Amino acid sequence: MKMPMIRSRVPGLIWPGLPGPYGDAHLALLWQLERSQWWRADVLHAHQLRQLAVVLAHAAKNVPFYRAKLAGMDLAACATSEGWAGLPILTRSDIQAAGAQLRAEAIPREHGRFHEIQTSGSTGKPIRAFGSDITSFFWNVLTLRGHLWHKHDFSGKLASIRVFDEGVGSPPKGMSVPAWGHATDVAWITGPGALLNLATASVSQQAEWLQREAPDYLLTHPSNLAALVREMGPRPAVLPNLREVWTIAESLDANVRRFVEEEWQLRVVDTYSSRECGYLATQCPMSDHYHVHSESVLVEVLDDAGQPVKPGEVGRVLISTLHNYATPLLRYEIGDYAEVGAPCPCGRGLPTLSRIVGRQRNMLTLPDGEKRWPRCGYDQFMDIVPVRQLRLVQRSLHTIDAEIVTERPLTESESAALVGIIHEALGHPFEIRLDYVAEIPRGPGGKFEEFLSAIDRASESTET
Numbered sequence: 001m002k003m004p005m006i007r008s009r010v011p012g013l014i015w016p017g018l019p020g021p022y023g024d025a026h027l028a029l030l031w032q033l034e035r036s037q038w039w040r041a042d043v044l045h046a047h048q049l050r051q052l053a054v055v056l057a058h059a060a061k062n063v064p065f066y067r068a069k070l071a072g073m074d075l076a077a078c079a080t081s082e083g084w085a086g087l088p089i090l091t092r093s094d095i096q097a098a099g100a101q102l103r104a105e106a107i108p109r110e111h112g113r114f115h116e117i118q119t120s121g122s123t124g125k126p127i128r129a130f131g132s133d134i135t136s137f138f139w140n141v142l143t144l145r146g147h148l149w150h151k152h153d154f155s156g157k158l159a160s161i162r163v164f165d166e167g168v169g170s171p172p173k174g175m176s177v178p179a180w181g182h183a184t185d186v187a188w189i190t191g192p193g194a195l196l197n198l199a200t201a202s203v204s205q206q207a208e209w210l211q212r213e214a215p216d217y218l219l220t221h222p223s224n225l226a227a228l229v230r231e232m233g234p235r236p237a238v239l240p241n242l243r244e245v246w247t248i249a250e251s252l253d254a255n256v257r258r259f260v261e262e263e264w265q266l267r268v269v270d271t272y273s274s275r276e277c278g279y280l281a282t283q284c285p286m287s288d289h290y291h292v293h294s295e296s297v298l299v300e301v302l303d304d305a306g307q308p309v310k311p312g313e314v315g316r317v318l319i320s321t322l323h324n325y326a327t328p329l330l331r332y333e334i335g336d337y338a339e340v341g342a343p344c345p346c347g348r349g350l351p352t353l354s355r356i357v358g359r360q361r362n363m364l365t366l367p368d369g370e371k372r373w374p375r376c377g378y379d380q381f382m383d384i385v386p387v388r389q390l391r392l393v394q395r396s397l398h399t400i401d402a403e404i405v406t407e408r409p410l411t412e413s414e415s416a417a418l419v420g421i422i423h424e425a426l427g428h429p430f431e432i433r434l435d436y437v438a439e440i441p442r443g444p445g446g447k448f449e450e451f452l453s454a455i456d457r458a459s460e461s462t463e464t
């Protein structure tokens with residue numbers, strides 16, 4: 001691995017580099033994170049509570065919503081291991097109903113400017129919140145933490161296929177940029193970047209573009225990655241320079257991970273983030289677990305009774321932001337479900353999540369009312385059945401609509417094979433109705449969901 005180099009901004013000074021005030025602060029925070037990641041979980045938690053005590057006091061004083069909500073509560077007692085669960089949960093509908101009441105009337109000058117964060121609202125009304133220069137700063141530094149964990153060679157080329165603003169990175173050419181992006185530019189020298197807009201580039205256009213660009217690293221959505229691997233075939237015939245793929249924005253199913261890692265013989269690294277809460281977790285360099293960025297967020301995973309789940313169990317995710325003074329989000333039920341992991345063999349004290357399983361609307365309901373997370377990653381079966389795209393929509397307790405995009409109608413035996421695959425994945429012989437469609441468009445934010453429940457829309461999700 002080549003050592004990453006500092007982008008010095010002091011004339012006449014190349015090494016050691018001084019990247020200027022913003023970059024200096026970036027390195028100072030990174031230096032702390034390099035140490036705190038190894039702290040014991042209880043020590044990290046104690047520091048989180050110290051910080052949350054200050055956030056609570058700010059919220060109670062400066063944010064109208066919390067001024068009302070926290071009135072009369074003993075805030076010092078809330079910011080303890082025992083007291084924290086006494087704080088009310090903040091739901092998505094609370095945020096929508098609160099509107100401007102959740103915006104702080106004042107923040108310390110040093111936190112910089114406010115900026116608005118709007119989630120796309122994949123199925124429902126989007127939510128509005130605000131961030132500050134400090135929240136952006138943490139986003140950048142945590143991006144760097146991920147690069148350093150995974151020992152990225154900063155001299156390589158990074159290709160990003162994701163949703164950009166209209167007109168940015170349009171196919172077939174995409175857009176060339178001199179460096180990887182803002183998070184690295186603040187203090188580091190990197191190789192070039194290349195952008196292609198997922199909203200407008202077809203899979204075959206992406207494949208041609210990638211072969212022209214020949215990147216060292218690729219960043220894209222898991223569903224798009226699986227489609228690319230199917231389109232392009234196995235390595236090393238294609239993309240000989242590619243060393244690693246980063247996935248963002250959607251849940252990465254274990255099947256998709258396995259499929260891509262086997263076909264392309266490289267590592268897939270997944271990240272978990274949200275627009276309103278920032279970077280939440282990044283996959284460990286030594287395992288498939290995600291380490292929570294505890295220096296930026298407190299993550300709780302709770303069962304239906306509101307109790308923390310044990311390692312190996314799935315529960316709903318609650319986020320508390322440690323540094324967002326513009327819209328403090330405290331015990332915010334983000335709409336995701338995740339499985340809590342055991343302490344990681346790498347030795348980091350940062351707590352782990354072993355899976356981020358998705359949203360309530362991605363949950364299957366069996367006829368007896370039992371709910372479970374269906375197996376996804378149908379791409380691996382698409383060689384058996386000539387299907388280009390597949391999405392399952394559950395509309396009742398007994399039937400599933402399978403929306404399919406094919407070159408031609410399936411034969412009887414192909415239909416039977418597809419139904420068999422779906423039955424096995426769902427673990428129940430639902431009545432499967434094949435619905436031939438011309439295209440299954442991506443949802444807001446470019447997300448593709450392979451399984452959608454139209455039965456339970458009680459909990460709507462946010463952006464990741």
Ligand SMILES: [Zn+2]
Binds near residue numbers: 286345
């Ligand atoms: Zn680890």
